[in-house]
Amino acid sequence: MSTSLRERRPTLVPTKPPTRNGRGTRTDPTRMPRILIGVVLALGAAITAFPFFWMISTSLKPASESLQYPPTPFPQTVTFEYYVQLFTQLDFGRYTINTVIIVLFGFIGMILMAMAGYAFGKFQFRGREPLFVLVLATMMIPVQVTMIPTYLILNGMKLTNTLIGIALPTLVGGFGIFLFRQFMSTIPTEMLEAARLDGASEIRIFFQVVLPMSKPILAVQTILTFIAGWNSFLWPLIIAGEQKNYTLSVGLSLLNQQIAINPPLQMAAASLMVIPILIIFVIFQRYIVQGFTLSGLK
Structure with missing residues (x-):
């Protein structure tokens, strides 16, 4: 009886102590x-x-x-002569403004993709799965295949040679909707139901509950959207008929054709393309791995 009531102490597994070198000091075997x-x-x-x-x-x-x-x-x-030359003697100031406008259009598209991902992840409606499969199917179509039909559509709408025509075809994408849908599927439904019971509208729930909880995937999509808009080259080159609507990447390609070999000037233009992307990446880097990891949970 006394044996059964005897306190049982946990057995401690001895760990291997650090080894000692010839001088008698301890060394960590995992250090090297x-x-x-x-x-x-x-x-x-x-x-x-x-x-x-x-x-x-x-x-x-x-x-x-x-x-x-x-x-x-x-x-x-x-x-800094060549950086000044880009904005005074060349037209890189206009190219920069055009690129920033296209990036801002991309951020509007990011909100639209977040709304679509939220709808696919948290709402039950007829045809949800076939529609989502259709969205995924758009990711399998090369962009080059749709350029001619897209150009003809925009030409019929009188949007060629405009910044809206440059930004509109890339406003939303299947990959962004997929990322948002996968992440927002992990948001607890109970929190959304509690907000609805408190009388919050769906728009208010989306902007005040869903988006604040989606910071990791928003950071990932911010970087992807910024890179896509900042580095846009082929489509602006096709749709923009006048030099005033060119982006930075198109201006950089023209710089190599119009000016004789001038390495510092070309490297200054390339730095203008790369440095903002590095800054955005450094700001949001801590969210990138977390966002991609949580997007693949479901």
């Missing part, structure tokens, strides 16, 4: 692998970042220094 992994990752990061470093370094060099051999990694004389 971690150091090796850190060195390999640092080397890979340096190799990946070197082209961006060289691009920015060249954009800050005078023309004579950029062509000298052997090349120098750091500019001996720092100059």
